[in-house]
Amino acid sequence: MVVFAGQGDARRSMSLLWRVPGSGAARGGRGPKPGLSVDVIVDAAIAVADADGMAALSMRAVGERLGRTGMALYTYVPNKGELVDLMYDRALAELPADYDLEAGWRPAVTSWAEDTWEFYLRHPWVLQVSQARPVLGPNEYVMLETLLAILRETGLDAAVVRRVVGTLFHFVRGAAQTVTESREAATATGVPDEEWWQTRSALLREVVPDFFTRFPMVAWLESDTAPPAEDDATPFLEREARRTFEVGLDILLDGIHAAVRRAGVAVLSPAGSAAGREE
Amino acid sequence: MVVFAGQGDARRSMSLLWRVPGSGAARGGRGPKPGLSVDVIVDAAIAVADADGMAALSMRAVGERLGRTGMALYTYVPNKGELVDLMYDRALAELPADYDLEAGWRPAVTSWAEDTWEFYLRHPWVLQVSQARPVLGPNEYVMLETLLAILRETGLDAAVVRRVVGTLFHFVRGAAQTVTESREAATATGVPDEEWWQTRSALLREVVPDFFTRFPMVAWLESDTAPPAEDDATPFLEREARRTFEVGLDILLDGIHAAVRRAGVAVLSPAGSAAGREE
DNA sequence: TGCAACTCCTTATGGCATAAAGTAATCTCT
DNA sequence: AGAGATTACTTTATGCCATAAGGAGTTGCA
Incomplete structure (x- = not known):
C-alpha cells in the first residue's frame, strides 16, 4: 500500500x-x-x-x-x-543531522546509510510513503542537506551528486523494505520465516520434481547457503537482507569511488600536473 | 493429521x-x-x-x-x-529469458536492467507486490535464472552474486517506482509534474523565506538544473528518475566491476604474492 | 429420476475515508 | 447579562472494500 x-x-x-x-487550531479564541x-x-x-x-x-x-x-x-x-x-x-527529525568528515566521505556515507537503515526498521511505515512527489517538509530538507554535505566531499558536480543521492536512497530503502515486509508477513500470518521457507521449499520440490534441472543457476546459488552463527536468532530473510545491505553498500561505494577518481583525473589532468589523488 | x-x-x-x-476447476465433471x-x-x-x-x-x-x-x-x-x-x-513471463554474453556481463546486465525497467513501467502494480517472501512461481524463477546466467560470467562466488542480485533489484525497482508513482500522482490529482513543482516551490519560497540560507547544499544542488531538450515532453520527475537510473546503474556496475577485479586478484594470487590491490 | 457436485448470485458483516448535520461549549459584542 | 458567532466534537449516512454464508439453478452420474 x-x-x-x-x-x-x-x-x-x-x-x-x-x-x-497563524495556521494552528487556535485562531479566533471563540469556541470551546x-x-x-x-x-x-x-x-x-x-x-x-x-x-x-x-x-x-x-x-x-x-x-x-x-x-x-x-x-x-x-x-x-x-x-x-x-x-x-x-x-x-x-x-x-530523528535522523542525525551531521557526520564526521575527518576520514573522508566514504565512512560518513556508510554511517549515514546505517542510521537511515535503522530509522526505516524503527518506522517501517515510512517506506510506504510515496517518494515521487516529495513531501517537502523541513526535516526532509534537513535530511537531504545532511547527505549533500557529505557528498560534497566527493568533489563530484551537482548533476552527478543528484543521481548518487537517488541511487543511495533506492538502495537503502529497498534493502530495508525486505526486512520490514518479512516482519510484517511473519506477524500477519503467524508463521515465522524459517517455517515458511521450509514449508514452501518442501512443497516446491514436491510440485516441481525437476526443479533443479530446470533451474541450474538457482541450484548453484542455493548450494552456497551458509549456516547462521550459533547465537544468531535473526530470522533468515532478515539476515539475508542485512548481508545484501552491507555487501551492496560496499559495491555502491566502490562505484562512487570510481566516479570520483574519474572526475578527479578529468579535473586535475587538463592543466597537466599528473594527478595521483588518493591511495 | x-x-x-x-x-x-x-x-x-x-x-x-x-x-x-488436477488442480483446475474441472475435476469431477458434475455441475454446470x-x-x-x-x-x-x-x-x-x-x-x-x-x-x-x-x-x-x-x-x-x-x-x-x-x-x-x-x-x-x-x-x-x-x-x-x-x-x-x-x-x-x-x-x-513477458521478460526476456536470455541475454547475449559475447561482450561480457556488463552490457548484458545493462540490457537486463533496461528490460526490467520497462517491464515495471508497463506494469506499475508489480512494484507493489511484496518482495520479502517471494511468490515462488515458475516465472519468478525463470527471471532469477536469467539474471544468474549473466552474473555467473563475473566469476564471483555464489555468496556475492546473491547480494549483487538483491542490490540490482533494489535499485531498478526503486528507480522505476519514482516514475510509476509520479504518474499515478499526476492522474490521481489531475495535476501534472511541472505544475505541481511550480506551485510547491513558489509556496515554499513564500512560507520559508530564508530557505536558501537554511539549506545551502540544497541550493547548490538546484543551481544545476539543466533545461530539458526542446523536443522532450517527458514530465520532469520522470526525466529525473530516468537519469538516476542511467547514472546509478553505471555506478553500480562500476562497483561490481571493482568486486570482480578484486576477486580475480584474490584468486590469482592466493599463494601469498603480496597482492597489490588495484592500481 | 434423483441426488451430488458444481457455478454463480444475493445478502450479510464489519471495515475504511469522509461528507453533512447536529450538540454543546465558549468567546465577543451589545 | 444576554445573544449570536464560532468552534470542538459527535452522530449519522454514503459508498467503497474483502469475504463469509447460504441459496438458486445447472449438469452428469448412479
Whole structure:
C-alpha cells in the first residue's frame, strides 16, 4: 500500500508542515478550548503505525488512542494523506543531522546509510510513503542537506551528486523494505520465516520434481547457503537482507569511488600536473 | 493429521502457480460448465491493474470485466492475495529469458536492467507486490535464472552474486517506482509534474523565506538544473528518475566491476604474492 | 429420476475515508 | 447579562472494500 501526498490545499499543507504561526487550531479564541493539537495527533498516529503498521493506521484508531472519535481529527488535519505527510516529516527529525568528515566521505556515507537503515526498521511505515512527489517538509530538507554535505566531499558536480543521492536512497530503502515486509508477513500470518521457507521449499520440490534441472543457476546459488552463527536468532530473510545491505553498500561505494577518481583525473589532468589523488 | 498454519493454503497456491494438472476447476465433471478459468481471471485482473492501478483492483472490478459479480471469482481463486500472486507470476513471463554474453556481463546486465525497467513501467502494480517472501512461481524463477546466467560470467562466488542480485533489484525497482508513482500522482490529482513543482516551490519560497540560507547544499544542488531538450515532453520527475537510473546503474556496475577485479586478484594470487590491490 | 457436485448470485458483516448535520461549549459584542 | 458567532466534537449516512454464508439453478452420474 503506497500512500500518496495529500492533494488538498497546497498552501494549508505547507503551513502545517513548516508550522507557520497563524495556521494552528487556535485562531479566533471563540469556541470551546481545543482538546487536541496537530502535534498530539501526529504523535499518536506515529505510535499506531509503529505498533501495528500502516495498514492499521485509520482515523478511528488514531482518534481512539486520544479518547476521541475518528472524525474529531478532521478539525485539526484536512485528511488522512496530510496526516501521513506530517507523520513522515516528524519522524524524519530523528535522523542525525551531521557526520564526521575527518576520514573522508566514504565512512560518513556508510554511517549515514546505517542510521537511515535503522530509522526505516524503527518506522517501517515510512517506506510506504510515496517518494515521487516529495513531501517537502523541513526535516526532509534537513535530511537531504545532511547527505549533500557529505557528498560534497566527493568533489563530484551537482548533476552527478543528484543521481548518487537517488541511487543511495533506492538502495537503502529497498534493502530495508525486505526486512520490514518479512516482519510484517511473519506477524500477519503467524508463521515465522524459517517455517515458511521450509514449508514452501518442501512443497516446491514436491510440485516441481525437476526443479533443479530446470533451474541450474538457482541450484548453484542455493548450494552456497551458509549456516547462521550459533547465537544468531535473526530470522533468515532478515539476515539475508542485512548481508545484501552491507555487501551492496560496499559495491555502491566502490562505484562512487570510481566516479570520483574519474572526475578527479578529468579535473586535475587538463592543466597537466599528473594527478595521483588518493591511495 | 495436524495442519500447520497456512500449509493447506500453501499447497493450493503452489498448485495454482505451477499449473499442476488436477488442480483446475474441472475435476469431477458434475455441475454446470465453468464459464471462467483462472487464466481468464488473471488476464482480466492484469488488465484492470494496468489500466487503473493496484488501488483500483477489486474483486468486483475484475468480475465486472468478465460479466460476473465479484464473488464469482472465489470459485476459481481462494482470495485476492492469491490472485495478485498469480498476476505477478504471469506478468513476469513477458521478460526476456536470455541475454547475449559475447561482450561480457556488463552490457548484458545493462540490457537486463533496461528490460526490467520497462517491464515495471508497463506494469506499475508489480512494484507493489511484496518482495520479502517471494511468490515462488515458475516465472519468478525463470527471471532469477536469467539474471544468474549473466552474473555467473563475473566469476564471483555464489555468496556475492546473491547480494549483487538483491542490490540490482533494489535499485531498478526503486528507480522505476519514482516514475510509476509520479504518474499515478499526476492522474490521481489531475495535476501534472511541472505544475505541481511550480506551485510547491513558489509556496515554499513564500512560507520559508530564508530557505536558501537554511539549506545551502540544497541550493547548490538546484543551481544545476539543466533545461530539458526542446523536443522532450517527458514530465520532469520522470526525466529525473530516468537519469538516476542511467547514472546509478553505471555506478553500480562500476562497483561490481571493482568486486570482480578484486576477486580475480584474490584468486590469482592466493599463494601469498603480496597482492597489490588495484592500481 | 434423483441426488451430488458444481457455478454463480444475493445478502450479510464489519471495515475504511469522509461528507453533512447536529450538540454543546465558549468567546465577543451589545 | 444576554445573544449570536464560532468552534470542538459527535452522530449519522454514503459508498467503497474483502469475504463469509447460504441459496438458486445447472449438469452428469448412479
